[in-house]
Every structure is written in structure tokens, then in C-alpha cells.
Amino acid sequence: MLFNSVIFLTLFLPLALAGWYLFRRLGRPGLSKLFIIGMSFWFYGFYNVSYLWILLSSLLWNYAVSFLLQKWPRGGRWLLSAGILGNLGLLFYFKYFNFFVDNCNYFFHADISVEKIALPLGISFFTIQQISYLIERYRHSAPHYCVLDYFFYVSFFPQLIAGPIVLHSELMPQLQDPGRSRFCVSRFYDGLSLFILGLGKKVLLADSLAVLVNAEYGNIAALDMLSAWVVICWYMAELYFDFSGYSDMARGIAGMFGLDLPENFNSPFHADSVKEFWRRWHMTLTRFLTQYLYIPLGGSKKGKAKQCRNLLLVFLVSGIWHGANWTFFLWGLLNGLAVVFETLFPKVRFPKQWMNRLATSLFIILSFSVFRSDSLGEAALLWKKLFAGGYNGMFFGICNMLRFPENYVILKFLEMAAPGLLNPFYAACMILLSVISVRLLQGEKAGQWIARQGSTPRGILLLATLFTWSFLSLSQVSVFLYFHF
Secondary structure, three states, X not given: OOOOOHHHHHHHHHHHHXXXXXXXXXXXXXXXXXXXXXXXXXXXXXXXXXHHHHHHHHHHHHHHHHHHHHHOHHHHHHHHHHHHHXXXXXXXXXXXXXXXXXXXXXXOOOOOOOOOOOOOOOHHHHHHHHHHHHHHHHOOOOOOXXXXXXXXXXXXXXXXXXXOOOOHHHHHHHHOOHHHHOOOHHHHHHHHHHHHHHHHHHHHHHHHHHHHHHHHHOXXXXXXXXXXXXXXXXXXXXXXXXXXXXXXXXXXXXXXXOOOOOOOOOOHHHOOOHHHHHHHOOHHHHHHHHHHHHOOOOOOOOOHHHHHHHHHHHHHHHHHHHOOOHHXXXXXXXXXXXXHHHHHOOOOOOOOHHHHHHHHHHHHHHHHHHHHOOOHHHHHHHHHHHHHOOOOOHHHHHHOOOOOHHHHHHHHHHHHHOXXXXXXXXXXXXXXXXXXXXXXXXXXXXHHHHHHHOOOHHHHHHHHHHHHHHHHOHHHOOOOHHHHO
């Protein structure tokens, strides 16, 4: 089920909130958790009910390993290894097996034939969330929770499919806090406001930018230099508004339930280095890789050479985690090399902060152009267009993709009365969307805006308008980009 769908907004969310607070008010916290677990299973199985068996199997496996860690502490290392291998095995089969077979066929001239395995939604997220829990259990820094608490922790629907990746220490104490069981108007309103802002990011911005991006990534051969740069810049903006919009909605929904989820984005385009960018982008994944891979490998404590090795390995794992394609591996390698370079040569900087910020943004946009490409060959062709694509007038061709309900009346008028003004009008739409995107990328965070203006008459009016506009645009529903990863 999608956050940006009519059934979620008009049926699922009101029902989930009503049941949660009803059982809490009746003094039945166990029933409230069981109710939300059931709703979360409905949410997850709405797209494909067979995925529920995968989620349930994963939950039972990890809960069993946690139980055995308590009953058999001497076998902790073996149990942890078995638990992690079970999680990675599940992830490998559904996410990487086809990729593995295809590469075996290519490199070894084999002819292995297997059916295409569908990727279950959210498997990358709930798998590593549970790996983090098992590691904390092994370290004796996490208790063995009752089955209701554990199932709630993993399956809580706002963060189930695309994060944020929540640690047990962030959510479980809230469930055990009696103060969280009471309805709080201010917390609910702040959560609702954050949800609306995230919905606007997704529906009004990300989906509008996607119209052009999706069409032109399937038509790279026709692009010239200018249009290629527009496409990759718009993809970067689309990805940010899509994923940060999802994270805002997830955190907003949790806030309506009286719960706090960790922040996943911290104005990443304010970063003036690649290293800083990754402290601000998909922060919960960066945290997971830092705590459970980089630090155990030695972090920065064993000399520069090993630190650089560890950094590079972390980024390669990040690339592979995102998907089964060599483009993700290359994307991880590019970012890893950039961070290694900044680590080895920290004084190689431009004299002005805005120059460093611009250089960082350009590097990130270029690396994510590889991330978006379907193959290395496509990525190479795109880069050729970016730096040696010439000019063939394709810019106005891609602008003509910008047909939205909001500009329908103006377009029809121009088609009848002044067709010569159509191209300038499309270009103006392109510029307007670009300016809005840049302004929001460089602006304050949603939470900061809510704290400053969310409760003012102007802020309330803006939120109401934004929600109404977004709701009326739900006919153009699209899947969140990170569902593919």
C-alpha cells in the first residue's frame, strides 16, 4: 500500500489511528500492538499477499535466534553467525540470485536458466534492521523482547518498506512509556504537518519531475549536452523529494501515533564535501554501515591505509545493498574513492564555501546519474552526452513532456491562439520547476518550518492547501523510488 493513495488516506490510516488510541484508552496496550501488527501485515500484503510469508518467516527466524541467544549464551557467536547468514541468505535469494546467475552465464559462458525472482517490498530494510538487533543481542546491549513488542518493532508500517532504519533503542522505550499512550494534540498536529509536507514533496514535486526523467532515461541516444544535464539534475531532485518525502511521511505518521522515528535527511545539499553529504543523506543507512561494518573493521584507529580500505569497503557494500546491478557497484566505488580522496587530502579545498558546495553537488549528481542508469553501457552513453553531446535542440523536446493538469488550460489556449508560444511556455515551466526545486533543496528542513510557522494561520492555510492539492493529484500515483532498492 502506498502512503500517497486514496485507500491509505481515507480508510487505512484513520482506521489504524482509531484502533490504536481506542485500545490504549481502554488500557489494553497489548491489544493496541496486536492491532497495529495486523494492520501492518495488511499494509505490507496489499500489493502482493504472498510477500507476507517472507516477512513472517524473517520475523520468526530472527525472533527464534534472539530467544536462543538468551537460552544458550555460550553459543552466542555461532547463533549470531547463523542469524546473520539466514538474513543474508534470504536477501541474496530474492535480490541477487538472478544477477548472480546472469553473471555466471556471461563470464563462464554457461547456460543456466532460472525464472525471474520478484523482489519483495522492503526486504533490504527489514533485513538489516533485524541484523542490527541480533548484533545488539549478541553484545548484551538489547533485551529479548516479547513477541508482540518485537513484531511491532520490525513491522510497524510507516518504516517497514523504505525506512528510516530504526534501532531497537529508539522505538522500544517509547512503547514502554505510559506517557506515549495518551493522545497529545501538539504531537499529533506536528506529525500530521510533517506528513502533509512529505506528501507534497512526493506527489507535487517528485512525480512531476519523474515525467521528464523517466521518459528521457529511456531515450538517452537522442539527448544533447544541455538536455542530458537537465535530465540528471532533475533525477537527483526527484530522488531527494521522493525519498525524503517518504521519510517525512513515515515520521509524520509515527508522530500521529505518538512515536518518534529517527531523521533520515539533514539538508544534504548544504554539504560542502562528499563525506559530509553522506552524513546528511539516508542517515540511518549511514549509521548502520558505520556502527556494524566500518567500526568493527577498525574504523580510523589502525592507520590511514586501513581507514581508506574500510571506507572503500563500506561504500561498495552500500552500492551492492542498493541493487543487483554493476551500476550500483560503480556508484558505490565512485563515492568511496571521493571520500578516500578527501580523507587523504583534507586541505585540497576551494577558497569559498559555495564553491565546495557546488563541486560536491555536481559530483553527487554525476555519480547518481550512474545509479539511475540501467546498465554500464547506458551510463557511459549518458556521460558521453553530458560532456560531448553538442546541441541538437532536444531541450525544447524534453520541455514538451511537461503537460500537467495544472497547466492544461493554458496549453489548450496557446495551442489554439498562439502555437508559437508553446515552446517558450514549456521552457518557462521547466525553469519554474527547477527554481522551486533548488529553493527547496537549499531551504530549511520540514521540521524547522513546522516549528516556526506550522501553527500560524498562514502555516495552517498553506498545509490545508497543500494537502488538498496533493489529494486531488493522487490519480497520478506512482511507486516510491526506494521500493526498488
